[in-house]
Amino acid sequence: QVQLVESGGGVVQPGRSLRLSCAASGFTFSSYGMHWVRQAPGKGLEWVAIIWYDGSKEYYADSVKGRFTISRDNSKNTLYLQMNSLRAEDTAVYYCATYGDYAVWYWGQGTLVTVSS
Amino acid sequence: QSALTQPASVSGSPGQAITISCTGTSSDVGGYNYVSWYQQHPGKAPKLMIYEVSNRPSGVSNRFSGSKSGNTASLTISGLQAEDDADYYCSSYTSSSTYVFGTGTKVTVL
Numbered sequence: 001q002v003q004l005v006e007s008g009g010g011v012v013q014p015g016r017s018l019r020l021s022c023a024a025s026g027f028t029f030s031s032y033g034m035h036w037v038r039q040a041p042g043k044g045l046e047w048v049a050i051i052w053y054d055g056s057k058e059y060y061a062d063s064v065k066g067r068f069t070i071s072r073d074n075s076k077n078t079l080y081l082q083m084n085s086l087r088a089e090d091t092a093v094y095y096c097a098t099y100g101d102y103a104v105w106y107w108g109q110g111t112l113v114t115v116s117s
Numbered sequence: 118q119s120a121l122t123q124p125a126s127v128s129g130s131p132g133q134a135i136t137i138s139c140t141g142t143s144s145d146v147g148g149y150n151y152v153s154w155y156q157q158h159p160g161k162a163p164k165l166m167i168y169e170v171s172n173r174p175s176g177v178s179n180r181f182s183g184s185k186s187g188n189t190a191s192l193t194i195s196g197l198q199a200e201d202d203a204d205y206y207c208s209s210y211t212s213s214s215t216y217v218f219g220t221g222t223k224v225t226v227l
Contacts, residue, residue, distance in 0.1 A: 035216070037163075044120070044221040045155070045163065045206050059214050062118050095162060102151035102210045103168035110162060 002026045002106040004096050009111030012086055022079040022096030022108060030054070030074035033099030036081050038092035039110075046092070049081065050099060064090075086115045121146065121207055121219035128225040134195040137222045139207030140188060145217055147188035151210035154183055154192045158203045166205075167192060194224070202226040 008020040022034070036048040049060045049070040058070050069082040079096050093110040122140040129135040139146065139154075146152055154167040165174055167183040170190065180195045190209070194201055207219035 037218075045157075045208075045218040046120075047208070047216040047218055050216070061215060101168050101172070102149070103153035103165055104155070104163070104208065104216075105165050105168075105174070107162040107164070 002098065004098070004106060004108030006094060006096050006108045006111035009094065009113045011114045011116060013117050014087060014115055016086055017082070017084045018086060018113060020081040020083070020094055020096075020111060020113070022081075024077045024079065024096075024098075027098070027106075029072075029077040034070075034072060034079045035097045035099055035104050036068075036070060036079075037095045037097055037104060037107075038090075038113075039095070040089075040092040043092075048094070051079070083113070086113075088115050091115045118211070118213070118215060118217055121209060121217055123205075123207060123219040123222045125220070126223045126225065128227055129194075129197045130227045131197055131199065133197050134193060135197060135224065137192045137194075137205055137207075137224070139190040139192070139209075139219045141190075141209055141217070142188055144212040145209040146185065146190050148212055149210050150185065152183065152185055152190040153208045154181075155206045155208065156201075156203050157206065163206065197226055199226050 003025045005023045051070045067085045071080045095110045097104045097107045150170045155163040157163040170185045171183040205222045
């Protein structure tokens with residue numbers, strides 16, 4: 001079955017960088033677009049970014065554009081999110097998820113990023 | 118990219134039907150038949166319940182149904198059950214090729 005395992009979360013100071021990874025298994029990773037979605041503690045879901053199955057296109061939420069970069073390595077079945085210039089408001093659980101039919105299909109369990117001095 | 122508007126809470130008794138609304142604009146909900154709905158229990162990852170306005174993924178109960186009129190989409194849960202007690206979020210594709218989620222609705226089964 002589809003399995004998505006995020007890693008790389010932790011505590012980071014404002015202005016610093018962090019890279020999240022998402023290891024995928026149970027499906028043909030190179031055939032599917034992928035999303036990152038985040039959820040601040042006690043708050044709702046916020047869509048972050050999407051990347052095409054072949055990495056040819058990427059789109060971002062305005063709140064992270066210019067600071068975050070989504071990428072993938074299809075040879076390693078892994079999705080990434082490079083987060084630069086982190087702010088307190090970026091504190092959230094970050095989920096990686098599969099794309100299909102203009103929806104977010106399968107979700108990982110998330111990794112917590114805390115931006116604090 | 119403003120969040121889609123949902124009621125903060127909706128409640129119903131077991132066996133009843135409830136409807137959750139999701140209001141956007143002509144640049145998202147009203148412009149495309151690409152509205153999806155997600156269920157999230159506390160401490161768990163969200164689960165896709167409806168895609169493309171009214172389609173159910175395999176394994177999702179037919180008690181869940183979706184519809185859309187103009188800039189407002191709706192999720193109806195019929196025959197409410199205790200396990201339906203959860204948070205629900207709508208989402209839509211947008212004219213910027215991005216996605217936006219709703220503000221979320223807490224469903225309480227009385």
